[in-house]
Amino acid sequence: MEKNTIQIPAFTLNQKILIAILALLQFTVILDFMVISPLGDILMKTLDMTTANFGFAVSAYAFSAGASGLLAAGFADKFDRKKLLIFFYTGFIIGTFFCALSNSYETLLMARIVTGLFGGVIGSVSLAIVTDLFMIQQRGRVMGFIQMAYASSQILGIPVGLYFANHWGWHSSFIMIAVLGIFILIAIITQMQPVNKHLELQSDKNAFLHLWDTLSNKNYQIGFMAIAFLSVGGFMLQPFGTAFLVNNIHISHLELPMVFFFTGLSVLFIMPIIGKLSDKVSKFKLFTAGSLLSIIMVIVYTNLGPIPLWQVVVLTMIMFMGIMSRMVPATTLNTAIPDMKDRGAYMAITASLQQIAGGIAAVAAGFIVHQETKTSPLENYDILGYVIAVVTFFSVFLIWRVDKLAKSKDKTIVVPTTIE
Structure with a gap:
């Protein structure tokens, strides 16, 4: 069947404002999750946590986010997406304040669960908004800008969060995120238009039946599995990143912000390029190239011993350029x-x-x-790298299947509803 093509319009002013709001929102959500990893060495020593305890503290957010997302999924298409965003972002801010008030491993664990219950739904609502309001030929650029929130959190958020932690205690890092979140919430309420066109397509189907029908769709299941595997490498590598840098490579806490700053700078540089390429070349080939680079660099990185700071910075920059090059096309x-x-x-x-x-x-x-004492080098970090490499390789096959499905659906280019 021959494609019916149309000219891709430029972004309107309202669309640009929306992209900025979603990018800033993602900045705080990503920062809230990511800042706990740079604080890992401080938290393990301050709250007397083992590596296993810290793994649970990180995963508590993830598990509660996953559970709330599944519970919300059946209702996600029943409401104006702007109202959903406001509700869950408000809860996320409250949860982040609870993190700041934590004074033990147990209270921090509970606070992360509360934050995850709300924060875990925000990303999916944002993606649904992007999918509703931007045609697929524009989405690569949109996702490139939104994913720059990751780089911005590295460049600005994490170094500032570490600075706050080093000078006013680790609690102040979460206070900073919550206060910033309040300003972004105000922008969502005042500047964002309702996103409710999807409501015209809704049936009277029960919310849980809608959830089941979505879960049981064979084509959808391929996408579910592919995107799930994308997160595995990051969740394995990042939680113990600072402990590895401090105890194995002998980077000081005062030098850590520099590592994160330049890593974020490299991602900030690569994301707009990847976003534009994603709209012009094969998204699968782009994903595969990023995956191969990340596999090589993860194996190199996790086998490092004590080396100069500048070498750590260069290797980390290249590694994250590979990792993030996978996210936009996928x-x-x-x-x-x-x-x-x-x-x-x-x-x-x-x-x-x-x-x-x-x-x-x-x-x-x-x-x-494993870590024998609070200041001992981490053991088995190299094994972690090999596991991540295998998972990354398998994700290439899964995204190949997603690419085939996407091409089969892209028979006719349809213009989505634009923002007035």
């Missing part, structure tokens, strides 16, 4: 899988399974990695 391809009437549920389930898979990965990493 996420963009995944948005092409669901029908509009199922997008909210599909994105919620995808995010949930991704979080659950990541939570299992973090727990597994906590048992693979």
